[in-house]
Amino acid sequence: MGKTLLILLLVFCAACSTTRPFRSSDGKKLLNSIAEVRRLNINGSKQFLTIRGADRTKPILLWLHGGPGGVAMPLYMHYSADLEEQFVVVYWDQRGSGKSYSSRISPASMTLDQFVSDTHELTSWLKKHLHQEKLFLLGHSWGGFLGLHVINKYPTDYAALVAVSPITDGPRSEQVSYEFAFHQAQQRGDTASLSTLKRIGPPVNGLYQGGFEATLQE
Incomplete structure (x- = not known):
């Protein structure tokens, strides 16, 4: 879509x-x-x-x-x-x-x-x-x-x-976003989302190992 x-x-x-x-x-x-x-x-x-x-x-x-x-x-x-x-x-x-x-x-x-x-x-x-x-x-x-x-x-x-909605601290924003999504998946027992987040991996200085495409994985 x-x-x-x-x-x-x-x-x-x-x-x-x-x-x-x-x-x-x-x-x-x-x-x-x-x-x-x-x-x-x-x-x-x-x-x-x-x-x-x-x-x-x-x-x-x-x-x-x-x-x-x-x-x-x-x-x-x-x-x-x-x-x-x-x-x-x-x-x-x-x-x-x-x-x-x-x-x-x-x-x-x-x-x-x-x-x-x-x-x-x-x-x-x-x-x-x-x-x-x-x-x-x-x-x-x-x-x-x-x-x-x-x-x-x-x-x-x-x-x-x-x-x-300006960008203030991009790397920190990405880190907080990843941690929030990860913790929400843990609390809900959403194993599929946890698996995807683990595969993507946490951002390093605001960047993901697989680039932007990594965040589009299902």
Whole structure:
């Protein structure tokens, strides 16, 4: 089911080359609105974003999705639609994610420093494109972690950061999660889950011996 959902989301993202315009109650397009899909060259990588706002003069809100590599633009656009009335919301597929994925991206470039640089490059473009001096950042999970590093390095570019379920101590979180699952299985006498957890083994500095695939074992 998980792989099927991922495939459907990828197909959905690939199909989203346009975005619906904002219209008034009588069906006329709002003249001061913005609804566009952009492909930008950010630090040598083609990356996609959708910009939506009922009023293009409203503050810019840049969504930093989770992952890294989380395909979340369709979900954010659906559940965050109300924000588009108060902000110009920028939904961005980060390097290697969604429509910004490319097999030509060097694995060596997938670093925190690179993502911070990409965010700053996009910020500079948005400030010029929308004629504003500062942005608001909204980051989920990895996006919150990324946002913290971005505002630490470039504090004058941002008005505020809202971090939703941010990563604070990844290795410790994985250790606590594994121990919790193991103890729950013990208390319930769930021998099948205990067998799986033992086969996976506890994380070492936040990483499992079999990598991410090990956590998908049944």
